[in-house]
Amino acid sequence: MLLPTMLKSLLFLLFPLLLIPQESIARSNFVQKLGFSKKDKTKFGELKSGQGLFQALQSVSIDSALALKLINSLRDDVEFSKLKVGDKLEATFNDEGELVRFAFSQNPAEKHIVKLNKMTGNWNYSFQEEKTFWHTRVLEGQLRAGSTLQQDLLEEGLKPSVVNEVVNVLLLKVNFRLNARVGDNFKVLVSERRFNKSVIESKVLYTAYAGKRAGSHEAFYYEDAEKSSTFTAHYTKDGQALISSGLRYPLSHLHIRSGFGWRLHPVTGQRAMHRGVDLRGKTGTAVHAVADGRVIEANFNEFAGNKVAIRHRDGSKSYYYHLARRSVKKGDWVNSYQIIGTVGATGRVTGPHLHFGFKTPEGAWMNPLNKRMIATPKLTGLRLKSLKDQIADIRGLMIDLEISKVARYLLQEIPNKKDEFSLDWEFTDFYKVGESKINTNIAQSMEI
16 A cells, blocks of 8 residues: 555656656756856846956956956957947856856947857857948038038938048048038938838948039048948048058958957966057968068067068068968068068967058057058949949939939838848839929939
8 A cells, every 4th residue: 555655645746747848858958058048147247347357257257267268269250459338248157156158239239149058168159130221311511601511411310420420531631621611502312221110230331522612522431342441431532442551451351350459368367568569360371561661570489479670761661470471581672552472370370360550650569550541542343334334323312312302202211131032222112102292303314
């Protein structure tokens, strides 16, 4: 009698467990192996004025050694040169106080995540992006007495950084101090990426200015096919760069892995002065001389690896470290944008990249990004053709926006994330909805 009674009691205790799906048990065991549990706690923080990412990580209880490991794991996906006050951090710890997840976001729609896989000990990176929309609008008007172009654009709701971009582009063609007059006309086409009714990114696609003293000027935003391309910039309709500079970029794309100044060395973990910037690049990518000059160093050492140094006409010097190979030798004269080597991982490094340094004519190290550099004085070949195509799209878009004012022609928002059923552009049926509303004179003036 005792044994059957005990079996009944045991079955009574085990019965609820039998109702749990086996796949749920397996998933729970797997999650525990990865280091997650219901007792995980998340600490939230943000980048404050005067902080770098390293200091911000410590503010959410991440120790120095682990902070350095996280930064190194994010260097190729987060451009640290674009850190700003208010960037968000999340650090998740398990019930043993061990960090199991870290997330970093520079806007509410995107999040860079690294998770600890306890089975391998590796930090696995992933990128999370919410659905956003690009909305385009035209801002135009005339300079008024007692006002400025900056004030007028700020009143239209543009962020100060976007206003500065517009003004800086126009300053290359217009001398506002001498030639700007009341009644001068301006026009700006802005594409804004929106998430939950907030603007999280802006592109100035077109700027124009016209006045009796200033003359008429247009600038177009060219977006290169390569991500982070140094050719992505503002140009005239003929492909002339709207930045005047004698310096060219050393790489065809720009992604800052580590900036100029004091930092924790990615290999030694010690605080040290970084006398240059580290630019991301694949092994074998061409490295260009930033200006004409004489090669004064072309050698190898255990820290810089294969390196080249060039003295330029004004006495300044540029330095290129960790090259896979050198294409020049000491004493050679090189021309601006000539290939002097290729990106590599020689010397004391954690992976392939270009360390680019710059000295003033007086011999002081300076942040090379404080020098104004351009990809090219003028676009040519396929890039010039692509600019022409993009200019045609920009002009067509402005016509569409103008028609929409009088024809109830609705230019809908463009999704940033496409699915298999979405289109790049979505319009209402113009001919059914708005044809009868078009003002003939307006249509004719736009050569429709």
